Amino acid sequence: GEDVEQSLFLSVREGDSSVINCTYTDSSSTYLYWYKQEPGAGLQLLTYIFSNMDMKQDQRLTVLLNKKDKHLSLRIADTQTGDSAIYFCADSSGGYQKVTFGTGTKLQVIP
Amino acid sequence: EPEVTQTPSHQVTQMGQEVILRCVPISNHLYFYWYRQILGQKVEFLVSFYNNEISEKSEIFDDQFSVERPDGSNFTLKIRSTKLEDSAMYFCASSEARSSGNTIYFGEGSWLTVV
Numbered sequence: 499g500e501d502v503e504q505s506l507f508l509s510v511r512e513g514d515s516s517v518i519n520c521t522y523t524d525s526s527s528t529y530l531y532w533y534k535q536e537p538g539a540g541l542q543l544l545t546y547i548f549s550n551m552d553m554k555q556d557q558r559l560t561v562l563l564n565k566k567d568k569h570l571s572l573r574i575a576d577t578q579t580g581d582s583a584i585y586f587c588a589d590s591s592g593g594y595q596k597v598t599f600g601t602g603t604k605l606q607v608i609p
Numbered sequence: 610e611p612e613v614t615q616t617p618s619h620q621v622t623q624m625g626q627e628v629i630l631r632c633v634p635i636s637n638h639l640y641f642y643w644y645r646q647i648l649g650q651k652v653e654f655l656v657s658f659y660n661n662e663i664s665e666k667s668e669i670f671d672d673q674f675s676v677e678r679p680d681g682s683n684f685t686l687k688i689r690s691t692k693l694e695d696s697a698m699y700f701c702a703s704s705e706a707r708s709s710g711n712t713i714y715f716g717e718g719s720w721l722t723v724v
Contacts, residue, residue, distance in 0.1 A: 529712070540717035541652070541700060586652065590713065596665055597644075597702075597713055599652040 500524040502600035509606045516574040520587030527589040613716035630686045632701030642702040
């Protein structure tokens with residue numbers, strides 16, 4: 499079945515850039531998402547990219563999509579302590595837009 | 610910004626009891642979903658709902674679970690005869706009609722603890 503994989507943990511210093519990587523297996527994915535989850539909170543949609551795009555930039559966030567390698571990344575520029583959270587990669591395909599989530603990457607920002 | 614709202618935010622229930630989790634999707638959305646996240650695990654798809662019927666469900670969504678849209682605004686998940694392993698965060702989500710493309714918006718979640 500469909501699988502979405504991420505590394506489990508990333509630690510960066512405040513002010514540096516963070517890059518969170520994700521691989522997926524479903525070649526028919528239509529949308530790919532990044533969600534942020536702070537401790538005890540819900541899933542906040544950060545950004546998404548349509549599968550026919552290579553890149554999307556939204557303020558400090560840059561999403562890169564390599565459809566050939568089925569690789570998605572999220573770059574956070576000038577990482578702040580408030581960016582500390584779990585980041586989920588997810589993709590959707592099919593008519594009813596079922597979303598498959600990755601395992602989540604815990605980002606720790608060191609002051 | 611419109612949002613998906615869920616109630617209760619946290620519920621503790623005894624094993625064997627029935628639980629109803631409630632959601633108010635974004636008003637112009639037509640697709641509704643339930644997901645769950647067991648502590649420390651992946652967010653898992655449970656069910657999608659469109660045009661007043663289930664459009665897709667996962668193997669997790671067995672006869673213990675049911676969904677309903679009792680009126681024009683609420684979308685509920687009922688869990689009958691709860692088990693300890695049903696303890697999880699349950700997320701409701703909604704999205705617009707497929708033809709307009711979509712993003713899927715999640716609620717804050719309902720944390721269910723079965724004791």
